[in-house]
Amino acid sequence: MTTLEDELVPRKSVVTHKKNQRLKSVLSYLYQEGACTLAQLADVSHTSIPSVTGLVDQLLEEGWVSANGIVTGNNGRRPTLFGLRPDGHYVIVLDSNTHDTRLLVVNPLRQIVFQRTVDRRLEDTAGFLDFLARFVTETLTESAIPRSAILAMGLAIPGLIDARRDLNLTYSSLNPTDQSITTWLEERLDIPVYLINDTKATALGENRFGGGLGKKHVLSINIDWGVGLGIILDGKVFQGASGFAGELGHIQVDPDGDLCYCGKVGCLDTITSASSLVRRVQRAVLDGCVSQLAAYQNDVSQITINHVIEAAHQGDAFAIDQLHETGYQLGKGLSIAINLFNPEVIIVDGVLAQAAIFITNPIEQAIIKHCLSGFRNDLTVEVTKLNGAAKWLGTHAYVMENVFADF
Amino acid sequence: MTTLEDELVPRKSVVTHKKNQRLKSVLSYLYQEGACTLAQLADVSHTSIPSVTGLVDQLLEEGWVSANGIVTGNNGRRPTLFGLRPDGHYVIVLDSNTHDTRLLVVNPLRQIVFQRTVDRRLEDTAGFLDFLARFVTETLTESAIPRSAILAMGLAIPGLIDARRDLNLTYSSLNPTDQSITTWLEERLDIPVYLINDTKATALGENRFGGGLGKKHVLSINIDWGVGLGIILDGKVFQGASGFAGELGHIQVDPDGDLCYCGKVGCLDTITSASSLVRRVQRAVLDGCVSQLAAYQNDVSQITINHVIEAAHQGDAFAIDQLHETGYQLGKGLSIAINLFNPEVIIVDGVLAQAAIFITNPIEQAIIKHCLSGFRNDLTVEVTKLNGAAKWLGTHAYVMENVFADF
DNA sequence: ACGAGTTAATAAAAATTTTTAAAAACAGCC
DNA sequence: GGCTGTTTTTAAAAATTTTTATTAACTCGT
Structure with missing residues (x-):
């Protein structure tokens, strides 16, 4: 009945709390913006320059930060630029999807230090997590990167992810029987693990480093086996209650x-x-439609989405129509999300991004028809410019920002 | 080409910025929680007790706060409770809707100090803003409340509201030709004005003081002439880009x-x-359906939504079925929003709230059928317990929180 | 009714942070 | 090349904030 327990874990001193807060904002800013001057850092961390100098000194000692170069060209004394160090604090980005499994070791400057892809797709089996853990361990050994240089790991996978319990409800056999995916992996690998839905990671990547840069409300759409919608609200991944x-x-x-x-x-x-687009095309080719894709008439199973996109780029009217149909239907669905979220920008990611205007145009057309006019004025539909890097960039950002937040 | 302008408006000293930040959190907390001890305020403002004592002293002098009572019952010396003063800092809540126009003068303790309703509904005319201004001025004179005691005004109206330009795109004739609704009213009344969509205000009211209390993600549904959805995400009104x-x-x-x-x-x-529900009922009554509402067969235009709800409460099967149909369709629409927002709670507001279980049950039924199972587990569907006060409470909260934020 | 135990408010001391001032670093111009 | 103007960095002084210590207020049990 005493307050002993409260006393044993005293409320973190308010001064350390504030210092960590500032360290966090400094690191976040350096991560997002690259190299910065002390003045900039003082600005974002809401402190004076002498104070932020102290913070940077500490980060310098801890190996987080290094001075790299000075700003040239301006009047007066040139400020030194501080940036995150590329050596150490590596993050493992593990991307297991419906095609393969890929591991990247990424440094704080978002450069890929090591990578390996294995031709095994995400399976809904109890043993898959074990495979992932082995894959990580083996790759790490192979890379000769010391375990101490690894800061954390981010796992991006498709499916409904219960963000509070870190379980995958779609690939439910993946889940360990008695604990979360993350704690299972953490115990096995002895590395902090963060779990994120692949589409959400992609959206975050676009918001931080791609077309949604600087925007507050971003929708990212990713078509593959299904329709994936990633939502950024107020510059943060929107997870919802669960x-x-x-x-x-x-x-x-x-x-x-x-x-x-x-x-x-x-x-x-x-x-x-x-x-479903590919299936539709295959059926039409079998039925003898007029298209350069008719070349595959003997074995329509050879036709992939890339063939269709390629054909469209070469002016094939049939392929363009098929993409139009998918784009329009997608745009119709997106209109609902637009009515509810009122975003600033919609970014098309994934395989269909290569269809460029053949996909954005019908989407825009559907939006014009199905959204109230007010929604359209401040909205643009774009195609990713990140060349498929959005997902791993987003996963990396998610991990780094979570690590900083735990400071 | 000089930086003169930057120098003329020097960056607000970092120490004042922080002090205002703390004042803001103290006031917000007092507003939300009522009376608090210094220790609690020190906690939420992340400062030491001596510091927060200073802040409270300042607020005491400025007339924002008063000491009211002490906590009884605990061991040791009893702390004094500080709370917002009920006199002064009044907020005018102006609610103009499809039925009437209502003005409330509300004190910081969320008590109605004065109120007046006029039987004039929101009109989509150029002169309506003028009427509102006159109504405010006259009511204020009548109330004998000195202008200096008025802190700000909140205007809650239906329609698509461009939150960046403070214009109403649905009732577009309302908009002044050359400026925003708020600046027009501010110039006319000499009172700071905040504009908010009525459904969003309702949602905020529920989140702060009603069924959504303490929840992060809340949807509030309000059926009237149309379907109004108010969204609270991360405890804030979600506006979207525009x-x-x-x-x-x-x-x-x-x-x-x-x-x-x-x-x-x-x-x-x-x-x-x-x-549309009422229209459906009226048609059915004309066609001679079996129901106690058949009493209105001679003049079906007399039938209102309240009659239907009343009949349902008295066990009228026809009325129950009609509410069920509307509820189910609404639930089907809501399922879309649930899939996208993954909320913790859905609150039914407005006239249909009185239908209680007759409306929540079919909504839940539709959700079960149209949402993935994961969404349902952490979701409850409730009826407002605020008895119609959600809208003005939410408007008041919106105004107060904006005022505090501008500190 | 009075000391033991408990918690809150105030006062004084210590630590931290910011502000101001001075020094350092650099460009351009006579 | 030295001087002026400009900007960053460091140093010292001033201000602010937190910590610690003290005093005040109160309950409960004897």
């Missing part, structure tokens, strides 16, 4: 539509996924 | 449906609004 936010793929758009793998009927996923 | 977020009413749910007043076809508004 981490499920953004399930655009399973809203009903056609009550009389096909059965979706989720068990419901007429989901957007069944209409606008890349796989 | 302030249009949450337009659930105008997403297409039936491509072959009726023409909506917005110009599009098959909007949710055309199916689930209270007015």
